Amino acid sequence: MSIILECNNLTKKFGNKAALSSLHLQLERGRIVGLLGPNGSGKTTLIKLANQLLTPTAGDILITGKKPGVETKKIVSYLPERTYLNDWMRVQQIIEFFSDFYVDFNKEKAYEMLRSLNINPDDRLKTMSKGTKEKVQLILVMSREAQLYLLDEPIGGVDPAARDYILKTILSNYNENATVLISTHLISDIENILDYVVFINQGQIVLTSSVDDIRKEKGKSVDALFREVFKC
Amino acid sequence: MPWELKSDRPIYTQLIEQIELLIFSGVYPPGAKLPSVRDLAQDAAVNPNTMQRALAKLEEDGLIITHRTSGRSVTEDASIIKKAKTELAQEQVSTFLEKMRLMGFEQKETVEIINGIVGGIKI
Numbered sequence: 001m002s003i004i005l006e007c008n009n010l011t012k013k014f015g016n017k018a019a020l021s022s023l024h025l026q027l028e029r030g031r032i033v034g035l036l037g038p039n040g041s042g043k044t045t046l047i048k049l050a051n052q053l054l055t056p057t058a059g060d061i062l063i064t065g066k067k068p069g070v071e072t073k074k075i076v077s078y079l080p081e082r083t084y085l086n087d088w089m090r091v092q093q094i095i096e097f098f099s100d101f102y103v104d105f106n107k108e109k110a111y112e113m114l115r116s117l118n119i120n121p122d123d124r125l126k127t128m129s130k131g132t133k134e135k136v137q138l139i140l141v142m143s144r145e146a147q148l149y150l151l152d153e154p155i156g157g158v159d160p161a162a163r164d165y166i167l168k169t170i171l172s173n174y175n176e177n178a179t180v181l182i183s184t185h186l187i188s189d190i191e192n193i194l195d196y197v198v199f200i201n202q203g204q205i206v207l208t209s210s211v212d213d214i215r216k217e218k219g220k221s222v223d224a225l226f227r228e229v230f231k232c
Numbered sequence: 233m234p235w236e237l238k239s240d241r242p243i244y245t246q247l248i249e250q251i252e253l254l255i256f257s258g259v260y261p262p263g264a265k266l267p268s269v270r271d272l273a274q275d276a277a278v279n280p281n282t283m284q285r286a287l288a289k290l291e292e293d294g295l296i297i298t299h300r301t302s303g304r305s306v307t308e309d310a311s312i313i314k315k316a317k318t319e320l321a322q323e324q325v326s327t328f329l330e331k332m333r334l335m336g337f338e339q340k341e342t343v344e345i346i347n348g349i350v351g352g353i354k355i
Contacts, residue, residue: 212242221239
């Protein structure tokens with residue numbers, strides 16, 4: 001059993017407010033994991049820490065045993081909550097950009113996915129709808145042959161048909177060496193493809209379990225359990 | 233092929249039941265080669281590890297055989313399939329009889345109703 005991502009006593013404070021407090025987590029390779037929690041529970045903070053966009057206040061986060069940095073970014077493919085791509089660029093140019101940037105970028109895969117989703121590589125980002133931009137972004141991230149995919153709300157803005165396609169893409173990219181961590185609120189859409197779910201609340205892990213264990217023990221879906229645990 | 237997965241029961245159990253049905257109904261006849269775990273998982277839109285576990289259980293039950301080099305196939309032993317199929321039928325009938333009992337029917341009455349319907353179809 002090999003661990004790809006590990007958090008020990010991980011703490012992140014913004015001023016006095018703790019976004020994550022003493023969080024422990026281990027993710028194995030070859031898993032598709034759902035990171036689920038209500039708004040403000042620390043999901044994005046955790047993912048940003050894994051990408052060195054934030055640094056821990058205390059404790060550490062390790063990817064294949066290393067602290068986030070140049071070496072880990074080579075093997076981590078990250079979909080941020082917000083786009084960082086230049087609006088004036090054409091999809092084709094962005095693909096060249098990514099392929100220069102990451103040795104594990106597979107151009108053919110990217111073009112194939114663009115075709116499946118009817119996106120013209122000559123189009124500029126700024127002419128695209130919000131949902132189409134999100135699709136482009138996700139295509140770029142999934143076209144890398146990475147070892148760890150960190151997807152922050154990957155399906156929030158896209159229509160249900162594209163959602164299905166994206167989930168199939170995640171499944172078809174699956175390999176025993178790579179782990180996919182998906183943070184989302186759209187639990188019922190993704191729970192069938194998950195190995196594990198991690199419930200996070202107020203900066204701490206409140207539950208880790210396999211989807212089938214939850215269904216077996218509680219007799220309800222992960223979605224229903226989430227609604228119960230985080231009832232307002 | 234459509235996979236229907238309900239959200240309140242383990243996915244793994246439902247995959248087993250549905251693959252069994254495919255075998256019993258002859259979609260995958262005795263000796264037929266099964267698609268790869270990856271293809272089956274993609275088709276059902278489920279996690280490959282879950283599909284893998286379901287197939288492992290079917291293998292344990294003897295319905296599926298794993299070949300070292302050439303994937304998986306349905307057993308050629310028709311008696312194993314027949315036995316599993318009969319067990320499933322028994323389960324279904326027991327559940328049905330229990331429901332009828334709750335509706336206030338004696339077993340004898342239930343059987344009469346069944347005979348009536350079956351007879352009706354024949355005519």
